[in-house]
Amino acid sequence: MNILVIIEHKNGVMHRMSKEAIAGAQKIGGNVTALVIGENSDSITDELSSFQIEKTLLVTNEKVTSYNVDGYKEIILQIVKVVNPEFIITGHTYQARDFMPRLSASLDIPFIPDLVSVENSSFTKQIMNSKLNASISSSSGPVLISFQSASFSEENISKGSSPLEKFEVSLDASNIRSTADEPFQESASEVDLESAELIVSVGRGIEKEENKSIAFDLAEVLGAEVSASRPVVDAGWLPSSRQVGSSGSTVSPKLYFSLGVSGAIQHVVGMKGSKNILAINKDPDAPIFEIADYAVVGDLLDIIPKLIEKLKDL
Numbered sequence: 001m002n003i004l005v006i007i008e009h010k011n012g013v014m015h016r017m018s019k020e021a022i023a024g025a026q027k028i029g030g031n032v033t034a035l036v037i038g039e040n041s042d043s044i045t046d047e048l049s050s051f052q053i054e055k056t057l058l059v060t061n062e063k064v065t066s067y068n069v070d071g072y073k074e075i076i077l078q079i080v081k082v083v084n085p086e087f088i089i090t091g092h093t094y095q096a097r098d099f100m101p102r103l104s105a106s107l108d109i110p111f112i113p114d115l116v117s118v119e120n121s122s123f124t125k126q127i128m129n130s131k132l133n134a135s136i137s138s139s140s141g142p143v144l145i146s147f148q149s150a151s152f153s154e155e156n157i158s159k160g161s162s163p164l165e166k167f168e169v170s171l172d173a174s175n176i177r178s179t180a181d182e183p184f185q186e187s188a189s190e191v192d193l194e195s196a197e198l199i200v201s202v203g204r205g206i207e208k209e210e211n212k213s214i215a216f217d218l219a220e221v222l223g224a225e226v227s228a229s230r231p232v233v234d235a236g237w238l239p240s241s242r243q244v245g246s247s248g249s250t251v252s253p254k255l256y257f258s259l260g261v262s263g264a265i266q267h268v269v270g271m272k273g274s275k276n277i278l279a280i281n282k283d284p285d286a287p288i289f290e291i292a293d294y295a296v297v298g299d300l301l302d303i304i305p306k307l308i309e310k311l312k313d314l
Contacts, residue, residue, distance in 0.1 A: 001028075001029065001030030001031065001086050001087075002030060002031050002033065002083055002084055002085045002086055003025045003028060003030050003031065003032045003033065003085055003086065003087045003088075003089060004033050004035060004076075004079065004080065004083050004085035004087070004088045004089065005018070005021050005022055005025050005032060005033070005034050005035065005053075005089045005090070006018075006021075006035050006037075006072075006076065006088065006089070006090045006096075007034050007035060007036045007037075007044060007048070008067075008090070008091065008093055008095055008096070009036065009038070009041060009044045011040070012040050012041070012042075012043045012044070013043070013044075014044050014047060014048075015091060015093060015195065016091075016149075016154065016194070016195055016252065017090075017091025017092070017093055017147070017149055017194065018090070018091050019154035019157060020091055020147060020149070020150070020151065020152040020153065020154055020252075021089050021090055021091045021146075021147055021152075022034065022051060022053065022154075022157055023152035023153060023154060023156045023157045024089060024118060024147045024151065024152045025053075025087070025089050026052065026053075026157065026158050027118060027152065028087060028118055028120075028121075030086070031054040032053040032054055033053065033054050033055055033056070033057060033083050033085070034048050034051075034053055034055075034056045034057070034162075035056075035057050035059070035076070035079055036048070036056060036057070036058050036059070037059045037060075037064060037067075037071075037072060037075055038059075038060065038064065038065055038066050038067070039060055039065045039066070041058060041060075045058055045164050048162065048164075049161060049162055049163075049164060050159055050160070050161065050162075051157055051158070051159065051160060051162060052157075052158040052159060052160030052161075052162070053160075053162045054162065055162050055163050055164070055165055056162060056163070056164050056165070057079060057083075057165050057166075057167045058164060058165070058166050058167065059075050059079070059166075059167050059168075059169055060166075061075070061169055061171055063171045063173060063176050064171065064176070067095060068176060068178060068179065069098050069099045069102060069178050070175055070176045070177055070178045071171065071176050072099045072103075073099055073102050073103050073106060074169070074171055074172075074175055074176070075169050075171070076088070076099075076103055077103070077106060077107070078169050078170075079167065079169075080107065080142075082167075085142060086142050086143070087142065087143060087144075087145060088103070088142065088143075088144045088145070089144075089145055089146070089147070090145075090146045090147075091146060091147055091149065092113055092114045092115075092146040092147060092148050092149065092250075093146075093194065096146050097113070097146075100113070100144055100146060103144060104144050107142070107144075109141060109142050109143060109144060110138065110143050110144065111143075111144040111145070111146075112125070112136055112138070112143060112144070112145045112146075113125075113145070113146045114126075114146060114147075114148045115136075115145055115146065115147050115148060115151065116133075116147075116148050116151045117151060121137055121138065122135055122136070122137045123135070123136045123137065123145065124136070126148075126246075126269065129246045129247070129266055130246040130265065130266065130269040131265070148250055149194055149249075149250035149251060149252055149273065150250060150251070150252035150272070150273020150274075151273075153252075153273075191225060191241045191242055192225070193225055193227055193242065193244065193249040193251050194249055194250070194251055194252075196224065196225040196251065196253050197253050197254045197255075198219075198222050198223060198224035198225070198253055198254060198255050198257070199224055199225050199226070199227050199244075199251060199253045199255070199256050199257065199271075199274075200215050200216075200218050200219040200222065200224050200225070200226050200227070200257045200259065201215075201226070201227040201228060201229065201244060201256060201257065201258050201259065201261055201271070202215045202226070202227075202228050202229070202232055202238070202259045202260060202261070203228070203229040203231065203232060203258070203259065203260040203261030203262055203267075204229070204231045204232065204260060204261075204262065205259065205260015205261065205262070205280075205281055205282065205300060206232070206237075206259060206260050206300070206301075207260075207301070209235070209236075209237040211301060212226075212232075212237055212238065214259075214300075214301070214304045214305065214308075215259055215304075217304075217308055218257070218259075218304055218307070218308055218311075221308055221311045221312060222255075222257070222311070224253075224255075224257070226238070226242060227242050227243070227244045227248075227249070227251065228242045228243055228244070229243070229244070229245065229261050229262075229264075229267045230243055230245055230247060230248065230266065230267065233248070244267060244270040244271050245266045245267040245268075245269065245270040245271075246266045246267075246269050246270060247266070248270055249270060250269070250270045250271075250273070251270060251271050251273070251274065252271075252273040252274055252275070253274050253275070254274075254275045254276060255274070255275070255276045255277075255278065256271050256274035256276070256277045256278070257278050258277065258278065258279040258280065258281075258288055258292070259280055259300045259304065260280070260281060260282075260300050261279065261281070261286075261288050262281070262283070262286050262287060262288060263279070263286055263287035263288025263289070263290070263291070264287065265287075268287070268288075268291060272291060276293050276294070277291060277292045277293050277294070278292065278293065278294040278295075278296070279292040279294070279295050279296070280296040280298060280300045280303055280304075281295075281296075281297065281300075282297065282298065282299055282300075283297075284297045
């Protein structure tokens with residue numbers, strides 16, 4: 001069984017969710033081929049060479065030096081004819097959501113997005129605001145799939161060695177009709193929560209909009225991004241681009257610093273893949289403490305300013 005994993009990268013760094021897609025592909029099993037498109041990808045191909053995959057295909061073309069939806073589609077169509085994959089896999093990023101439906105239409109094969117697990121050829125997708133799991137399978141022909149953030153861990157990638165092959169493509173300029181902003185941005189407000197390694201998240205426990213500044217002050221000291229639970233976004237205190245949860249982003253940072261977030265299931269499904277969770281809440285029975293690695297029961301409005309001062313002294 002052949003599997004093609006499309007690698008997303010920016011500024012010489014492989015997207016975390018592409019590594020998770022590699023881990024997912026390895027779990028499915030078979031011959032895994034990674035596809036890298038665009039320039040400035042030496043560090044990407046070097047990293048892939050240490051993974052236990054069949055090979056890495058590198059495509060560079062002057063018409064597609066960076067992400068372009070038409071260019072990606074045309075390149076992948078040519079790669080598919082050679083690799084003949086049963087599965088074409090990506091992380092469920094904004095970029096994948098752009099080109100995968102077009103690829104699905106061009107190949108006339110199904111696209112099953114935002115999957116959370118895989119067992120043999122059976123896939124699981126969360127539905128009804130992540131309250132239920134749906135089992136999906138494909139009985140014939142190739143299929144396009146994308147994995148939800150944190151469904152797999154890059155730490156579980158099997159290591160090994162793999163060769164690099166440069167693949168030449170022929171592109172007709174008339175087929176490249178679209179242009180993408182450079183560099184491709186994860187959201188209009190330039191917030192990239194899905195790639196953030198450190199996140200400070202705020203919930204209703206900050207009490208009022210004026211108090212959100214302490215989250216940004218803490219994030220500045222830590223070098224983190226700021227996210228929010230849905231009630232904070234619904235109140236208009238922070239934009240929807242910063243929302244984490246079933247109706248927002250799904251994140252998997254090294255540290256998720258939760259400030260006054262109660263931990264409703266709709267929020268937890270978006271951050272449960274975090275490597276470490278530190279939660280501060282006045283309510284000792286807050287659900288967030290059930291998944292927190294470190295729990296602090298107290299008033300964050302008293303704790304955080306003191307913590308910021310201590311961190312500044314380090």
